[in-house]
Amino acid sequence: MSNKKHFPLKQLEILIAELSKFPGIGPKTAFRMTMNIIRRGKNDMLQLSNALINLAESIKICKVCKSLSDDDICLICNDPERDKETICIVEDIEDLLSIERTNVYKGVYHVLGGLINPMEGITPANLYISDLINRLLNEKVKEIIFALSPTPEGDTTAHYIYRQLKNLNIKVTTIARGISMGTEIEYADEYTLSKSIQNRVLFE
Amino acid sequence: MSNKKHFPLKQLEILIAELSKFPGIGPKTAFRMTMNIIRRGKNDMLQLSNALINLAESIKICKVCKSLSDDDICLICNDPERDKETICIVEDIEDLLSIERTNVYKGVYHVLGGLINPMEGITPANLYISDLINRLLNEKVKEIIFALSPTPEGDTTAHYIYRQLKNLNIKVTTIARGISMGTEIEYADEYTLSKSIQNRVLFE
Numbered sequence: 308m309s310n311k312k313h314f315p316l317k318q319l320e321i322l323i324a325e326l327s328k329f330p331g332i333g334p335k336t337a338f339r340m341t342m343n344i345i346r347r348g349k350n351d352m353l354q355l356s357n358a359l360i361n362l363a364e365s366i367k368i369c370k371v372c373k374s375l376s377d378d379d380i381c382l383i384c385n386d387p388e389r390d391k392e393t394i395c396i397v398e399d400i401e402d403l404l405s406i407e408r409t410n411v412y413k414g415v416y417h418v419l420g421g422l423i424n425p426m427e428g429i430t431p432a433n434l435y436i437s438d439l440i441n442r443l444l445n446e447k448v449k450e451i452i453f454a455l456s457p458t459p460e461g462d463t464t465a466h467y468i469y470r471q472l473k474n475l476n477i478k479v480t481t482i483a484r485g486i487s488m489g490t491e492i493e494y495a496d497e498y499t500l501s502k503s504i505q506n507r508v509l510f511e
Numbered sequence: 512m513s514n515k516k517h518f519p520l521k522q523l524e525i526l527i528a529e530l531s532k533f534p535g536i537g538p539k540t541a542f543r544m545t546m547n548i549i550r551r552g553k554n555d556m557l558q559l560s561n562a563l564i565n566l567a568e569s570i571k572i573c574k575v576c577k578s579l580s581d582d583d584i585c586l587i588c589n590d591p592e593r594d595k596e597t598i599c600i601v602e603d604i605e606d607l608l609s610i611e612r613t614n615v616y617k618g619v620y621h622v623l624g625g626l627i628n629p630m631e632g633i634t635p636a637n638l639y640i641s642d643l644i645n646r647l648l649n650e651k652v653k654e655i656i657f658a659l660s661p662t663p664e665g666d667t668t669a670h671y672i673y674r675q676l677k678n679l680n681i682k683v684t685t686i687a688r689g690i691s692m693g694t695e696i697e698y699a700d701e702y703t704l705s706k707s708i709q710n711r712v713l714f715e
Contacts, residue, residue, distance in 0.1 A: 316579045316586075318566040325559040328551070329544050340533050342605060344563075345570065345579065347532070352567035355529040356560045359548075362522040363556035366549065375520045375549065382520075401546060 371442070373418040373435040375400050383407075383415055390414045392449040396439065396468065398422055398456065406454060414452070417442065422460035423467055431467060440471055453481040457498075575646070577622040577639040579604050587611075587619055594618045596653040600643065600672065602626055602660065610658060618656070621646065626664035627671055635671060644675055657685040661702075 319341055326337035344352055368374070369381035372394075376382070383389055393414030397403045403416050419434045431437075443451070451472070455461035469479060485503035486495050495503075523545055530541035548556055572578070573585035576598075580586070587593055597618030601607045607620050623638045635641075647655070655676070659665035673683060689707035690699050699707075 316566075316570065316581050318562070318569050318581055319579065322559075322562040322566050325555075325562045328555065328559075329547055332544075338605075338608075340536075341566075343533055345566070349567045349570075351529075351532065352563045355526075355532075356563035356567070358522070358526040358529045359556045359560035359563075362520075362526050362545075362549070363553045363560070365522050366520065366553075375523065377520045377522055401542075404542075 372416045373420060373438060374403055374416060388413070392447060393452065394439075394442070394448055394450070395452045395454050396465075397454050398461070398464075402454060402456075414450075417451075419464065422455065422458075423464045424460045434464075436468060436471075439468065443472055443475055443477060448477055450478040450480060453479070455481075457484060576620045577624060577642060578607055578620060592617070596651060597656065598643075598646070598652055598654075599656045599658050600669075601658050602665070602668075606658060606660075618654075621655075623668065626659065626662070627668045628664045638668075640672060640675075643672065647676055647679055647681060652681055654682040654684060657683070659685075661688060 322341050323334060323337040326332055326340055327334050332340070344355065365377045367376045367379065369376040369384055370379050371384040372381060374381050374383065378385075384391075390413050394417050395403075395406065395412060395414055396417050396419065397406065398419055398421060400418060403418060406412050406416075417435065417439045419436065419439070421429050421434050423429060423431055423434065442448070453465045453468075455465050465481065472479070483502075483506055484499055485506065486492060486499065492500065526545050527538060527541040530536055530544055531538050536544070548559065569581045571580050571583065573580040573588055574583050575588040576585060578585050578587065582589075588595075594617050598621050599607075599610065599616060599618055600621050600623065601610065602623055602625060604622060607622060610616050610620075621639070621643045623640065623643070625633050625638050627633060627635060627638065646652070657669045657672075659669050669685065676683070687706075687710055688703055689710065690696060690703065696704065
């Protein structure tokens with residue numbers, strides 16, 4: 308793509324450049340994607356274009372849980388079947404969707420928008436933590452569940468939040484650490500293995 | 512993504528579905544791409560959207576060489592520095608662009624739009640072959656160069672075209688088959704090796 312003078316179609320270059328902005332998509336992949344959608348035809352190009360415009364114009368942050376939403380309040384917070392007294396605290400919407408896919412959790416969420424990470428300049432003020440505290444002060448909440456990654460950043464963030472709400476008389480839990488399905492005990496790390504022994508459950 | 516009821520943003524699903532239409536991009540990759548462009552912001556979503564609309568609305572087939580173009584005549588056919596008396600015959604625009612990137616070829620092209628393949632129902636009538644013959648009858652052309660893949664389909668297509676133009680007093684050549692850079696002779700296939708001996712050139 309170096310010889311721009313001879314590129315037979317200027318708009319091709321522009322689309323390839325836009326697609327190359329995605330992580331993991333280099334100019335060659337972007338070119339193959341461009342040729343593919345050209346072969347599929349004008350209709351597919353316009354459908355993808357419309358999907359992008361519609362998402363760009365409709366995307367909002369849910370006023371309650373700070374998840375992505377297409378309305379002021381997201382579908383989960385608006386769902387009368389969800390238990391509003393249990394809030395699961397997640398780093399981002401990817402984690403929220405992973406939990407949703409399990410079909411096990413029936414409470415609601417609070418999306419922090421990241422984890423505290425002083426090395427990268429992410430402080431509590433950059434996250435939706437004060438929104439969470441306000442929510443806990445104003446809503447009737449019985450339990451919050453930390454579903455944060457088992458990293459120093461995840462632990463720091465959980466402890467920071469915990470210190471702020473320990474006087475609120477709310478049950479605070481965290482998702483279980485244990486041996487993953489398919490993991491051989493021989494290869495489990497010591498931290499996970501020790502947690503899985505401490506948090507052992509009745510055999511069923 | 513199975514639990515559509517709880518997907519917090521309907522427009523997300525639509526974009527993920529559109530991105531999943533690209534070969535090699537599954538729902539997980541499409542989801543990661545969607546989250547990435549949301550993080551990059553509305554401006555990037557609209558830029559990609561515009562690139563698609565502009566391409567869809569501007570894309571044409573060059574009336575001369577059948578390459579993609581944003582005008583009736585493509586940039587190569589319109590370039591006064593290109594030698595219009597030499598036509599390189601290629602299967603598709605990918606092959607054309609590969610040759611362009613070498614910066615060696617200064618003639619023009621004719622894009623067939625595929626290769627003759629009776630098994631897949633591709634006959635000469637499905638390709639831009641009659642357009643090529645008309646072009647050779649009406650333009651002053653000294654040489655055509657077959658730059659088709661060394662496959663049965665490539666050979667069939669080249670021979671079909673050759674039979675139709677052998678009375679036109681045009682020099683017909685084909686790109687050299689030989690040992691590729693970095694290939695050890697021990698591992699070269701017999702056909703390529705025999706061609707590379709027959710078509711040997713003076714040592715410089």
